Amino acid sequence: MSERYIPEHVDPYRFAEQSLQLHGLVKITDMPRLGMSLQSTDGNVTVDLRFGKDEQGLTYLKGKIEAKLALQCQRCMEPYIYEIIPDFALGIVTTLDEANALPSHYEPVLTKEGALALRELIEDELILNLPIIPKHAECKIQLPMAEEDKRENPFQMLEALKERKK
Numbered sequence: 001m002s003e004r005y006i007p008e009h010v011d012p013y014r015f016a017e018q019s020l021q022l023h024g025l026v027k028i029t030d031m032p033r034l035g036m037s038l039q040s041t042d043g044n045v046t047v048d049l050r051f052g053k054d055e056q057g058l059t060y061l062k063g064k065i066e067a068k069l070a071l072q073c074q075r076c077m078e079p080y081i082y083e084i085i086p087d088f089a090l091g092i093v094t095t096l097d098e099a100n101a102l103p104s105h106y107e108p109v110l111t112k113e114g115a116l117a118l119r120e121l122i123e124d125e126l127i128l129n130l131p132i133i134p135k136h137a138e139c140k141i142q143l144p145m146a147e148e149d150k151r152e153n154p155f156q157m158l159e160a161l162k163e164r165k166k
């Protein structure tokens with residue numbers, strides 16, 4: 001196997017100066033917050049990352065993740081594989097002022113002592129891209145539309161309220 005695990009932290013400014021590209025893997029077990037939403041934490045996700053500086057001199061990280069995640073269908077309660085390939089464009093900043101000044105096509109990501117927590121950032125992107133209600137695209141259990149609304153939305157809002165009060 002020629003593919004490697006990507007480093008947990010990198011110096012994004014040095015990588016951007018050199019326009020580095022990084023292709024590699026992240027173990028799902030190394031992303032415990034994501035793991036909490038999964039039925040299985042076996043396997044890896046594949047990432048393609050490009051560091052660089054744009055015309056405005058902003059340091060960016062653009063990339064794409066390929067992931068197959070084991071979720072539980074909330075209709076039939078069986079596990080299924082959710083395939084996603086989210087891509088992202090992040091603006092690398094060290095202060096909140098810099099973050100606020102970023103153009104809107106970048107999502108800001110803060111460095112800590114000059115280092116960027118790469119794995120954590122990939123975990124965040126995956127969590128953001130999880131479905132709110134996981135379910136098979138074509139589930140064997142079909143519900144009429146109206147009933148589905150009743151089942152899912154108000155219930156979820158209630159749960160969210162309960163969470164907030166804790």
Ligand SMILES: [Zn+2]
Pocket residue numbers: 073074075076077078135136138139140141
């Ligand atoms: Zn299902």
